[in-house]
Amino acid sequence: MTTSPSPATPDKTLSRDLASGALALAIAEIAEDAARLILPYWRSDTAVETKSDDSPVTQADRAAEALILERLAALYPGVQTVAEEAVAESGAPAQAEDWFWLIDPLDGTKGFVRGGEAFTVNIALIHAGRPVAGVVTAPATATTWRTDAPGQGAFRRQFGEQQEGEAHSGAEWRPIKVRDRPAEGMALLSHSVTDEEAARLAARHGCTRWQGTDSSLKFCLIAEGRFDAYPRSGPTSEWDTAAGQAVLEAAGGRVLADDGQPLSYGKPRFLNGPFVAMGG
Ligand SMILES: Nc1ncnc2c1ncn2[C@@H]1O[C@H](COP(=O)(O)O)[C@@H](OP(=O)(O)O)[C@H]1O
Numbered sequence: 001m002t003t004s005p006s007p008a009t010p011d012k013t014l015s016r017d018l019a020s021g022a023l024a025l026a027i028a029e030i031a032e033d034a035a036r037l038i039l040p041y042w043r044s045d046t047a048v049e050t051k052s053d054d055s056p057v058t059q060a061d062r063a064a065e066a067l068i069l070e071r072l073a074a075l076y077p078g079v080q081t082v083a084e085e086a087v088a089e090s091g092a093p094a095q096a097e098d099w100f101w102l103i104d105p106l107d108g109t110k111g112f113v114r115g116g117e118a119f120t121v122n123i124a125l126i127h128a129g130r131p132v133a134g135v136v137t138a139p140a141t142a143t144t145w146r147t148d149a150p151g152q153g154a155f156r157r158q159f160g161e162q163q164e165g166e167a168h169s170g171a172e173w174r175p176i177k178v179r180d181r182p183a184e185g186m187a188l189l190s191h192s193v194t195d196e197e198a199a200r201l202a203a204r205h206g207c208t209r210w211q212g213t214d215s216s217l218k219f220c221l222i223a224e225g226r227f228d229a230y231p232r233s234g235p236t237s238e239w240d241t242a243a244g245q246a247v248l249e250a251a252g253g254r255v256l257a258d259d260g261q262p263l264s265y266g267k268p269r270f271l272n273g274p275f276v277a278m279g280g
Pocket residue numbers: 055056084104106107108109110189190191192213214215216235236237240
């Protein structure tokens with residue numbers, strides 16, 4: 001007698017697709033579709049609401065998060081999700097599971113509302129507290145950065161308009177990596193820090209020059225070898241950093257917490273303390 005195979009558990013499906021690189025490609029396509037959904041709201045008269053933590057939220061954040069959650073659930077049912085807008089509405093899960101998704105559908109909302117280009121869609125897979133796969137997409141410049149199978153590097157591409165009858169479209173994926181630190185390192189910092197603090201943070205990490213940039217784009221610009229460090233002294237949520245950290249680590253960089261260890265995930269209230277993201 002033959003028995004039909006039992007359905008794969010989420011963990012088996014996840015770990016198989018993670019190991020083959022199929023998962024990284026799949027989440028890149030989801031993030032690009034979320035980006036296509038966000039773009040019509042950009043530089044339009046989108047209504048801006050203020051959340052209880054005083055940060056802005058728009059219809060674009062909510063629509064993108066709904067798309068991402070629906071697509072992830074269809075691909076990998078039963079995996080825990082921790083997503084910015086869901087947490088804002090219903091609170092954070094009491095505890096992180098062994099595998100979970102961290103989702104920020106629109107990071108850098110303040111800049112987005114002002115009509116700037118530095119806002120991103122972020123999806124990361126966490127396993128045992130580490131970001132093992134991630135994608136960051138910048139809708140305004142139609143650029144995506146992603147991991148591959150673990151140990152297989154990081155990639156970037158420009159994505160295009162979706163053509164009729166075509167599942168997805170985009171240019172070829174090109175490998176990216178961090179640069180060796182030059183004598184005069186360049187730091188990236190949040191716009192939320194004062195000039196005085198920025199100069200101090202940059203100098204502490206061996207950088208003589210610095211530039212303010214919104215969103216998780218900072219991790220990607222280090223991952224592709226254009227900048228050297230992103231120090232952050234104030235709090236962030238785990239969904240702000242997980243996808244960027246996955247990409248940066250895959251490109252040869254590091255993201256270290258104050259204790260000198262890689263920034264880890266599934267912490268109380270999914271909150272990060274200070275960290276520094278670094279290239280080579
Ligand atoms: N006190 C705080 N606690 C948690 N996250 C914070 C925070 N202050 C700022 N952030 C996060 O920092 C992000 C902006 O980072 P940056 O200044 O580098 O662009 C915001 O993302 P959103 O735009 O998704 O809300 C917000 O989530």
